[in-house]
Amino acid sequence: MSSNSSIKCTVKKPVEVKISDTKSSLCSGLSIVDLSFPNNSEKGIQQIESISFKNAYTAFLTIKVKSEQNSSSTGGKWKMCLHRYQLMTSPHYESGSQDYFKIPSSQMLFVPQDVVSVRLILQQPSSAWNQFGIEQVSIETPTENTNEEEAISKWLQQHLNLNSTVKKKIENVEVDEVSGGLHRMWALTETVKAQQTSASLGRYEVDDSYEINLLSYT
Incomplete structure (x- = not known):
């Protein structure tokens, strides 16, 4: 059996995407949170096993990763590994709004490897909530099997x-x-x-009587 270990990651401040015009700025219901790994900034994380967090009124989650391999070959483009994952049953109701989630790599489009940064795209199309986000983000990586x-x-x-x-x-x-x-x-x-034989044999018995010579040697 393999076990997982949580690695240290830096969660940057959410960047809210707004729709601007000449008169006012409107909220688009979209927010971006970037994660970096100070202890693995050069080589990146070998493999992401799962991502855990607590929801805070986010309706949908999209995850993109940037790996060491595609950063050089594609000019540092982000690659989507999870698309519009539903966290709340309905954006207008509280069901799932404060639940804990753990998304394993088996539910992603591919297993993220050699990851240097992670981008979480949060969506909340409902205007019922003034703020939304996620908390207590944790990234787990597989450890060596030592059973x-x-x-x-x-x-x-x-x-x-x-x-x-x-x-x-x-x-x-x-x-x-x-x-x-x-x-x-x-x-x-x-x-x-x-x-x-199933018959019981006496230790000193011969023809249902004791043998004196046998008894004398004991």
């Missing part, structure tokens, strides 16, 4: 490598030979069981 079975398997492999003679003997054993030996042992056991 007991793998540890035992590794130890056995090392032991066989050190004892090449034992390894050669194990490899040279034929399956049919082992099976035949086990079958003969089973047949012999059944024969012995069939010949056993």
Whole structure:
């Protein structure tokens, strides 16, 4: 079984997208939150396993990533890995507005790898809420599998490598030979069981009476 570990990320202040004209600026119901990774700024995150957060009246979520690979080949373009994921049952009602979410990579369009930055696009088309966003953002990455079975398997492999003679003997054993030996042992056991008597034998009894000579040696 593999386990996950949360990595340190910097959540930048949300940037609200507005529709401007000559008279006033209107809210578009769209906000952008960028995430950066100070401890992995050069090589990026090897793989994102999941993204967790608490909702704060956001209706839909879109996730884009920028990886080290596409940053050089495509001029640093963002690549969408999750499109308009629904967080609230309806933008006009509170259902799901403050729930906790965990989005695994299996629900994304692809598994994000070598990620240098993440962009969260938040949408709230309803005018019922003055503010919206997400909180407590956490990104998990897979860690090395260190369960007991793998540890035992590794130890056995090392032991066989050190004892090449034992390894050669194990490899040279034929399956049919082992099976035949086990079958003969089973047949012999059944024969012995069939010949056993159920009558109780006294330790010093001979013809339902005690033998004096046997008792004298005890």
